[in-house]
Amino acid sequence: MLWGGVEPQKGDIIFHSRGERFHQRTTGPCSWSLLGLGPEHLEKYGEALSGKTISAPAAARMQRPAVRDAARLRRLHAQACRLAETRPKVLAHPEVARAIEQGLIHALVTCLAARTRDDGVARRHHSRIMVRFEEVLAAHPNQPLHISELCELIGVTERTLRSCCAEFLGISPSRYVLLRRLKRVQVALRDADPATASVAEIASGRGFTELGRFAGAYRIAFGESPSTTLRRSRGPGILDPTFADSA
Numbered sequence: 001m002l003w004g005g006v007e008p009q010k011g012d013i014i015f016h017s018r019g020e021r022f023h024q025r026t027t028g029p030c031s032w033s034l035l036g037l038g039p040e041h042l043e044k045y046g047e048a049l050s051g052k053t054i055s056a057p058a059a060a061r062m063q064r065p066a067v068r069d070a071a072r073l074r075r076l077h078a079q080a081c082r083l084a085e086t087r088p089k090v091l092a093h094p095e096v097a098r099a100i101e102q103g104l105i106h107a108l109v110t111c112l113a114a115r116t117r118d119d120g121v122a123r124r125h126h127s128r129i130m131v132r133f134e135e136v137l138a139a140h141p142n143q144p145l146h147i148s149e150l151c152e153l154i155g156v157t158e159r160t161l162r163s164c165c166a167e168f169l170g171i172s173p174s175r176y177v178l179l180r181r182l183k184r185v186q187v188a189l190r191d192a193d194p195a196t197a198s199v200a201e202i203a204s205g206r207g208f209t210e211l212g213r214f215a216g217a218y219r220i221a222f223g224e225s226p227s228t229t230l231r232r233s234r235g236p237g238i239l240d241p242t243f244a245d246s247a
Contacts, residue, residue, distance in 0.1 A: 001030045004127050005167035006062065011070035013063040013111050018056045021131050023168040033077050035108055042112075045105050050113040059124065065114035073107040080104065126164045129156055133164070133173070137180060142207045144181070147174055181206060182221045185214075189229040197233075199226045 001007070003014055003024050016022075018039070037045075039056055046054030065073075080100050083091050090096055136145075136153045150173060151158050165173045188202045200211055203226065208214040218226045 001026050001032060002168075002170075003062075004060070005123060005164075008062060009064075011065065011067055011074075013065060013070070013073075015057055015061050015063050015112060017058060017060045020060050021134065022060060022127070023130055025168075025170055027170070033074070033081075035077065035104065037105065037108065041105075042109075046109050046112070049106055049109045052113055054109065054112050059127075061116050063112060063114050063116055065111035069107070069110045069114065073104070073111050076100075076104050076107050126167060129154065129160065129164050130168050133161070137177065141184065142205065144207045145177065150177075178217065179221060181208070182218055185218065185226065186222060186229060189226055190233055192230060192233050194230050194233050197230065199230055202226075202230075 001024065004022050008014065043053065043055050046052055080091075083100070091100070132154050133150070136150060145153075147158055147161070151161055154161065156164075161173050165171060165176060169176050171179075185203055185206050185208070188206065189197075189199070192202060199215075203211060203214050215226055222229070
């Protein structure tokens with residue numbers, strides 16, 4: 001896994017900020033766990049258990065706790081997940097749930113009180129560029145912007161944008177923009193009514209004017225033709241939970 005262009009090591013913890021926007025990708029099979037704790041509880045338990053004021057950072061950071069502390073947190077989290085999957089009735093007891101929760105919080109606070117892994121000034125600068133990149137794309141959802149136009153709107157050179165995309169996304173900015181636009185078409189096709197909608201109308205409405213090239217790019221990206229996606233459409237107003245999670 002690469003988070004913000006940085007590869008976490010085993011035992012590292014990403015301490016997310018509130019309302020954070022970031023890029024995360026994988027270069028192969030991987031797994032990670034997620035724990036959530038309200039800001040007020042984080043400060044309360046942080047003070048009580050570590051004697052330190054622990055609050056959500058202004059910008060996300062990577063923590064590197066002691067190996068023993070990280071292993072304990074992973075072990076407790078795995079045990080809680082296994083219990084929820086195999087013996088949910090046991091976990092439904094308030095005393096059991098409270099004991100597991102307290103153990104996880106204590107282990108988490110211990111890890112969050114550890115030293116911060118230095119990710120460098122350059123990475124933080126590149127992260128801000130990527131956030132701006134996404135803002136520009138979101139502001140022009142159906143407009144096929146050229147790289148020069150993107151760079152002008154973001155306020156960076158083409159070389160810098162290419163370097164940031166390679167670091168954070170693993171692909172070029174033009175490839176990412178194309179995949180992003182194709183995904184928008186896929187979502188529209190899956191939500192459309194096959195009886196009244198057409199591929200040409202949906203694609204052209206999202207900036208694709210050369211329908212032959214669009215269809216080829218779509219097939220490469222998703223393994224099927226756009227017309228096949230439309231025929232398998234759920235129709236308007238029907239939510240696919242799996243897609244909702246991945247979106």
